[in-house]
Amino acid sequence: MVSNAKIYVNGDTSDSNNSSYTVFPPCKRMKHDDDDHHHQRQHQQYHNRNNNNSNSNNNNNNNVSSVKFKGVVPQQNGHWGAQIYANHQRIWLGTFKSEKEAAMAYDSAALKIRGDDSQRNFPWTDNNNQEPNFQNQFTKEAILNMIRDGTYQPKFADFLRIQSQREDQNYIDGGTASLNQIIVHGDEQFSCRQLFQKELTPSDVGIVFGEAARVMYLQEGGIDL
DNA sequence: AGCTGTGTTGAA
DNA sequence: TCAACACAGCTG
Structure with a gap:
């Protein structure tokens, strides 16, 4: 769980202002506030699971949140684990301070393991539709290791930055x-x-x-x- | 001591 | 395949 992650580019376009924001390495992040939960409710529509039990919103007794993301499991201390299953085995993706980060980790792993039509927690956006191209540079194990050690998001951010610079250059050249x-x-x-x-x-x-x-x-x- | 991630189990 | 739960074992 060690990285120097600075920006997080995956997923959430429901952010009003931009598509990237400051983050900390897995399990080193600040607690998320309430507007985070607003986003999660929107995503739950996309990832339409547990729609039946709408009354589970009153999570009265323990630390288990009402919002469930695919591949995300609560930890005892309020952190969130991410996991994905492949050929009868659980692949552990790490622990995270927020459900959202864990859910993003699942999405990235699912993309590499199951392809871009796999069920995911967050919808495709202008940013993350480049993610398959980014992942094609690496093996499955490399991707999983990046997710686990927290370097995945900053590397993907670098990839996007270089891509946009190339586009700028092409625009000027041509x-x-x-x-x-x-x-x-x-x-x-x-x-x-x-x-x-x-x-x-x-x-x-x-x-x-x-x-x-x-x-x-x-x-x-x-x-x- | 706190935390992570594995073992295990039962549901879907 | 998936998540809930318990807890062994690792780490600071």
């Missing part, structure tokens, strides 16, 4: 025409290329367009800082 596009600003007209060559500082470029544009700036003869 976008010569758009560089020559004329922009009208007041009485003045200039091309996008002129903007690159004359108007922007490296920091401007970095802020507005990110790393890919910084490379473009350097290719155009800009000076790196």
Whole structure:
């Protein structure tokens, strides 16, 4: 259970603002607050299990939550274990501070073990639909080990980051025409290329367009800082 | 001592 | 296949 996990990119698009947020390694995370449970109720519709016993919401006697995720089991101390079964064996995926993390661990393991049409806890999103491509780089054992040691999510986040940078670069490389596009600003007209060559500082470029544009700036003869 | 993960069992 | 439960054994 050791990692330097920083961001968690899997799953939850019901987050209002973005698709990534700060996390801690498995079993090292802060307690989740109530809005976490709102998300879980939504997901329970997707993962439609236990719909019958709606009165189980009043979990009065013990630490077992009313919201059940597939492959997630409560631990004595309030933590959550994740597990998946394959060929008559339980594969333990680790323990987590929140049900949601454990449920995400299950989804990632299920994707590798059972494929992308397996039943999962969270729906597919723009982010996690790249997950099969990410997983194809690794063996099943490697994926499971990453899930267990907490490095899976940060590595997947790196994968997504690199992917989006490549897309940015492709846009610039293949976008010569758009560089020559004329922009009208007041009485003045200039091309996008002129903007690159004359108007922007490296920091401007970095802020507005990110790393890919910084490379473009350097290719155009800009000076790196 | 606290926690993790395995052993086991019964339900689906 | 799956989760509930108990607890052995590991770790800090």
